Every structure is written in C-alpha cells, then in structure tokens.
Amino acid sequence: MDTKYNIGNNNAQMNGMNNKNKFQIRDKPTPILFGNKNGLPPSPKRMKLNGKENKATIPNNKPKLSIQEQRKKLPIFDKRNKLIELVQKHKTLIILGETGSGKTTQIPQFIYSAQIHENGKIGVTQPRRVAAISIATRVAAEIGQGTQVGELVGYSVRFQDETSKKTKIKFMTDGMLLREAIFDRQLMEYNVIILDEAHERTIHTDVLFGIVKKAQKLRENRDLPPLKIIIMSATMDVDHFSQYFNNCQAVYIEGRTYPVSLHYTVKPHDDYEAACVATFFKIHKDAPPDHDVLIFLTGQEEIETCANRIRTLSKQPDVIGPPLKIYTLYAAQSHSQQMSIFQPSPANTRKVIISTNIAETSVTISGIKYVIDSGMDILQMCNFRCRTFHPTTGLETLKVQRISQEQAWQRTGRAGRDSEGHCYRLYTRSQFELMRKATIPEIQRANLCTVSLQLLSLGFHSMHFNFMDKPPKESITAASEHLVLLGAVENIASVVLTPIGKKMNKFPIDPHFSKIILSASEFGCLEEALIVVALMSAESILITPQSKREQAQQVRQKFHSAYGDLVTLLNIVREFNSVAQNNRKAWCHEHFINMKNILHVKEIKDQLEEICCKCGLSINSCGGQLDQLRKCLITGLFTNVAELYRDKQYITLDKRNTVQIHPSSVLHGQLPHLVIFTEVVQTNKCYIRGLTTIESKWIQDIVPEYVKSKNIKIS
Numbered sequence: 001m002d003t004k005y006n007i008g009n010n011n012a013q014m015n016g017m018n019n020k021n022k023f024q025i026r027d028k029p030t031p032i033l034f035g036n037k038n039g040l041p042p043s044p045k046r047m048k049l050n051g052k053e054n055k056a057t058i059p060n061n062k063p064k065l066s067i068q069e070q071r072k073k074l075p076i077f078d079k080r081n082k083l084i085e086l087v088q089k090h091k092t093l094i095i096l097g098e099t100g101s102g103k104t105t106q107i108p109q110f111i112y113s114a115q116i117h118e119n120g121k122i123g124v125t126q127p128r129r130v131a132a133i134s135i136a137t138r139v140a141a142e143i144g145q146g147t148q149v150g151e152l153v154g155y156s157v158r159f160q161d162e163t164s165k166k167t168k169i170k171f172m173t174d175g176m177l178l179r180e181a182i183f184d185r186q187l188m189e190y191n192v193i194i195l196d197e198a199h200e201r202t203i204h205t206d207v208l209f210g211i212v213k214k215a216q217k218l219r220e221n222r223d224l225p226p227l228k229i230i231i232m233s234a235t236m237d238v239d240h241f242s243q244y245f246n247n248c249q250a251v252y253i254e255g256r257t258y259p260v261s262l263h264y265t266v267k268p269h270d271d272y273e274a275a276c277v278a279t280f281f282k283i284h285k286d287a288p289p290d291h292d293v294l295i296f297l298t299g300q301e302e303i304e305t306c307a308n309r310i311r312t313l314s315k316q317p318d319v320i321g322p323p324l325k326i327y328t329l330y331a332a333q334s335h336s337q338q339m340s341i342f343q344p345s346p347a348n349t350r351k352v353i354i355s356t357n358i359a360e361t362s363v364t365i366s367g368i369k370y371v372i373d374s375g376m377d378i379l380q381m382c383n384f385r386c387r388t389f390h391p392t393t394g395l396e397t398l399k400v401q402r403i404s405q406e407q408a409w410q411r412t413g414r415a416g417r418d419s420e421g422h423c424y425r426l427y428t429r430s431q432f433e434l435m436r437k438a439t440i441p442e443i444q445r446a447n448l449c450t451v452s453l454q455l456l457s458l459g460f461h462s463m464h465f466n467f468m469d470k471p472p473k474e475s476i477t478a479a480s481e482h483l484v485l486l487g488a489v490e491n492i493a494s495v496v497l498t499p500i501g502k503k504m505n506k507f508p509i510d511p512h513f514s515k516i517i518l519s520a521s522e523f524g525c526l527e528e529a530l531i532v533v534a535l536m537s538a539e540s541i542l543i544t545p546q547s548k549r550e551q552a553q554q555v556r557q558k559f560h561s562a563y564g565d566l567v568t569l570l571n572i573v574r575e576f577n578s579v580a581q582n583n584r585k586a587w588c589h590e591h592f593i594n595m596k597n598i599l600h601v602k603e604i605k606d607q608l609e610e611i612c613c614k615c616g617l618s619i620n621s622c623g624g625q626l627d628q629l630r631k632c633l634i635t636g637l638f639t640n641v642a643e644l645y646r647d648k649q650y651i652t653l654d655k656r657n658t659v660q661i662h663p664s665s666v667l668h669g670q671l672p673h674l675v676i677f678t679e680v681v682q683t684n685k686c687y688i689r690g691l692t693t694i695e696s697k698w699i700q701d702i703v704p705e706y707v708k709s710k711n712i713k714i715s
Ligand SMILES: Nc1ncnc2c1ncn2[C@@H]1O[C@H](COP(=O)(O)OP(=O)(O)OP(=O)(O)O)[C@@H](O)[C@H]1O
Pocket: 070, 074, 097, 098, 099, 100, 101, 102, 103, 104, 105, 106, 134, 138, 233, 234, 257, 361, 362, 363, 364, 365, 366, 413, 416, 417, 418
C-alpha cells in the first residue's frame, strides 16, 4: 500500500483524561463518580430566573462567528489545495479525519469549486436520513448567495427527493444510491461518489462498496467518463478498506476545531439509564442555560422513560437549573419530530436531546456542549424476517449491548462542534478498553432478503458478490429461500429474477410489501393494498398524547375493526378521503390524526400507484369485501403469522417464537385465533403489532409451498 498522508499538525486531540481529582454528584438520583473534576465550567454568577436560582444569561459573550468565519476555522479548511490535488490524482481515496474536522460539509464543496466533477454530479451518501437532510441544509447555507436546498445542493431520501436539474451536490441515504444503481449499474449521473461514515458498515453501505467499485471498473473498461470514489470516516480500519479498494491511497486530516474533555466513571454502573439522569442533573445544576446536552440511550421506550424522569425531576422544588426543553430522537418518530431537534431553544432555556444512535454520526446540533454516553446500543438481530423499509415495521428482535470504541468516539464527537465540550462516558476507562474496536458490520447479522433481491436485479447472486466481509452462508441461503417462496426467483441458485421478481424491484419498498401489491389485483383489492402498504411506509398517522390517551382512543373507536389494526387504519384513511378539503384540518384535530402524515400516506400511495400502472396492473377495489385484502396480505407476510396457544400467548408459525399482542393494538384483549403481524417490538416481552386476523384454511390455499416446506401445522 502507498504511504499514508498526514495533513496538518494541529494536534488538538480530545483531552481531559489525566486529572486524578474526583468530584461527586450530590443531586438525586444516585450519585455517579467521574475520574475527572474538569467536567464542568467554573461556577458562574447566579441570577434569579423563573423564581429559581440560575446562571447568568450571557454565559458566552464571544461574538458569534459568521458562517464563512466558521468554515475558515475548520481544520480541513487550509488543507483545501492539498486535498483537491489528492482527489484529482487518485481514482479512489480514503479520507480519515476527526469528527468535526469538516469532512462532510467541506469536501463536496472543495470538489465542486475545483470542478473535479466536470459535468456530472457529486453524490454523498449518509447512513441516515436525518444526517442527509441536515447536512444538505447546512451546505446550501454555506454556499450562500440565496442557495436553497433542492437547487445546487439537494438531497434524496426515500419518498422525498429535493433535487432539481441544477443539483450538483446531492446528499442521499445509502439506500437511495443503491436503488439508483438498480436502474443504472454504471451510475452515470455521478462523476464523484463519496461514501461517508463508512465505519458504520450499514448493509446498504457494504453493498455500495461493491457496486461503486464495479461501476468504476465498468466505466474504465468502456472508456466512459471516470468515476471517482471517496470513502470517508473519522474512525475506520484504513488497511482493511484500502485492501478492498485495490490498495488505494489513504489520507489523514488531523485536528478538531474545539477540544472535548473526556470523563469516565470511577466504577462500573449497571443502571446506565439512572446514571444518565444523575449526570444530566449534575450538569444542569451548574452549567449556563445555553449549554445544551445530548444523551445517548438505546431505544424508544428507554428514551421516553428517561425524558419523563428528567421532566418530573426538573419540576421538583429543590432542583436548581434553567427551564428545560426536552427532545427525544429515535427512528419511529415522524420526520418533523426528528428535525425539531435542530431548532434553537428559547433564550435562557437548556435543550436536552435524548437519542438513539441516530445522532451518533454526521450530525451537528448547534449548542451541544455536553454529551452523556450510556455506552449502550441496540443490536438489531434480524432473525425474524427481512428488514422492512420502515424502521418501526422492521421485524427484528432487538438486543441491548455495549457499543464499540468507534461508536464511543463518534458520540464524543457530537460535542465540541461549535465550542469546546465535554463527554461523560458512563463506563470506566478499563470498560472502554475492553469494548470491541469496530462495530460488527450489519451485513454479518441482518436478514439479507431485500439486499439479495436488489443484487439479483444487478445480476449478482449474494453468494458470489464481492463483499468486503462476506455475510454468513446461512443468511444468504435463508434469504434466497425466502425469495423463492415470494416467487421472485425460480430456485435458490438462480441469478435471474422471474417476471414477478423484476416487478417487485420496481417498488422502493420491502419485497414482502411489493409482493402484496403485485398480488392484489388478482384479489380485487389493489386500491386497499396500496393504502395499507403506504400506511406501513409512512410515519404513524395516529397522535396519542399521553395526557389525552383515553379521549383519543374513544374518538377513534368508530374506526375500529375486528379484523385488526391495518383495517382500522384503512377505515381512517377512507373516512379522511371523504372529508371535504376545507374541513380536513378540523377533522384531523378532532380525531387525533396527524394531518401531515396522512397526506404523506396519500403521496406514497400515488407514487406506488404510478409504478403499478407502469407494470400494467389495473386498480380495483374490494369495497366492503375485506376478506380479499386479508387474504392478499398472506401472499407477502406469510412468515409473520402467529397462533394463539395459551394464556394470551401466541406462537409464530415460522420460527416458533413466543409473542404477545401489543397493548396499542386494537386486538389487544380480544385473543383472535390467528393473526398476521407487521411489526415486532421487544421490551421486557416480545410484542407483535400491526395485526390482521386471518383464517387458518387461507394459509394452506394461498401459500401451499410454504406450508409444505416448513411443515406448518395449524390447529
Ligand atoms: N448544521 C450545522 N449547524 C452549525 N454548524 C454546523 C452544522 N453542520 C456543520 N457545522 C459546523 O461544521 C463543522 C464540521 O462539520 P462536518 O459535518 O463537516 O464535520 P465532519 O468532519 O464530517 O464530522 P463527522 O465525522 O462528525 O461527521 C461542525 O463541527 C460545525 O462546527
């Protein structure tokens, strides 16, 4: 391998691990001991605010830097020429730079200004939509001169394309670029592709590594304009990556804009959630109001519980600190809920964001001074069935586990972005050293159904694809078997998609759902199937505020169907469609329906309908004959059937897992004999939701091959 470049000598590394003094948190709940006293700023002047003792309102009286001044302060900024030279020279380049050095926001702009992309586009992938959207917004603002997102700088995430003919820098989720590859293997739209946050090793990024490598080669062989590939991260195994990309060049950019002090606990803590709360209140008591806090926890339930605890405790009379604005961030939230974390908090109010690993990479949330890292994450074990396109309908079992060192550094890097910061690691230094270095690639543990279908449409069988790290053989075989049952391929070794398989790939959704759509016209219920699939692809249309839970449930009671959740949601959409345009807002308000999300369902349905028309399907409706829809669901979701066996317990027919009906389901407490589900939620128990009742004889009639191959017996 060529020598690695080191650019820059600004050695402002994360600091703060060497102070032996200890401080103790005296507030409720249980104190946590950190091995560093430098965690908090020196005691500032206090003043009365909202009747409580609080910090002075001008904690930071440095003048705010303009956006261009902020750019110039980034460690990457004065390495522009050297970087441009390297990108020009190498067809593939690995760029490693510390979190906050300016890789994601600056490198696409450097390439653009040097016209390396010539007349093509610069595509930049991100593992998550929140990052893709927020970075596009930031880069458009940095370019200035009235640039709006969707013009020179745009983004593309599933069902939302904010690009135009003018777009030259396109941020997108890795899944979107993968879909584009299905339609053009050579990725001719782009002359430069940047795969950012490569260390995350999401399933899509891993597949993209192989796809872009192949596209580059194809273009080379066919004398087409070359494709430049840039792989970026703050934390990755450079040698492993370089080897995969034909021993390509790697460059390291040193330096962060602001230092982050690290604080480890003195002893291990089992109750990491309580430790987060305790640490938060310690910060809250002493830090100025505009010093915001970001807490990393694992999943929705835990995050909501923590938010409630902080909310309740902050109202106690003996708790000192400014007013709080509490945000939560996890995959199941609506897009607007997720983006609300970027709103500046009102004056003299502290913002606290409690998040899953969504906020772990790429995002900059202005004002975050403190990061509290629980050290835990949820490992997604996709052993139920394929991951679906919607995070909350992914039928995965989830397991809480320790994060990797890479993740710990990424979390730390969320502080110190617009001023110096602190990271509280709720684990000891030795626990950190015992953590695995890198995250296990998702492809090693995920169900490969969707990806196998996508690869087949590109002419590759997963078994023979040039993965950076090959997934287990059993996962590939299981995915292939599933695709056979869905009718997408003739047999597990086939590299050719059946006509149905080809059509399935035209839909930007999980193969199980595209199969339902493709079967629906035969069942005479395509209209209804499109609505149901659109509902499963969008954020929840229901609003159920905790304080008005009963009222919301009561007013929506009239839509409830004994057939289950999907038919109930279908009833809501049907009713909404019949309401006059000018009354819809009031109707949504009255029924606790999220108007934006229900309109988005309609948009998705229209997009899916357009694809149906291109596939030559005629739209038909079953009206009140909902058995047709219930039967049709079996064609795609046959692996998600659960049968009642005793005492409210259900058993899944496919993998024999024990599950229960989730309390939020309209079928909760009703104990139907057989249900099909779209979602598994794991808390202390394993719950299923998104239910529809079905009849046992239908399964044998609709998927006889499956029943035979799995030797399924239904009582
Ligand atoms: N939305 C934003 N609001 C305010 N400042 C921002 C924003 N996005 C980026 N910045 C500034 O630009 C800096 C560099 O951000 P950038 O995302 O380019 O860094 P990076 O090196 O890619 O980091 P990471 O590896 O964490 O993604 C941030 O530290 C911050 O100072």
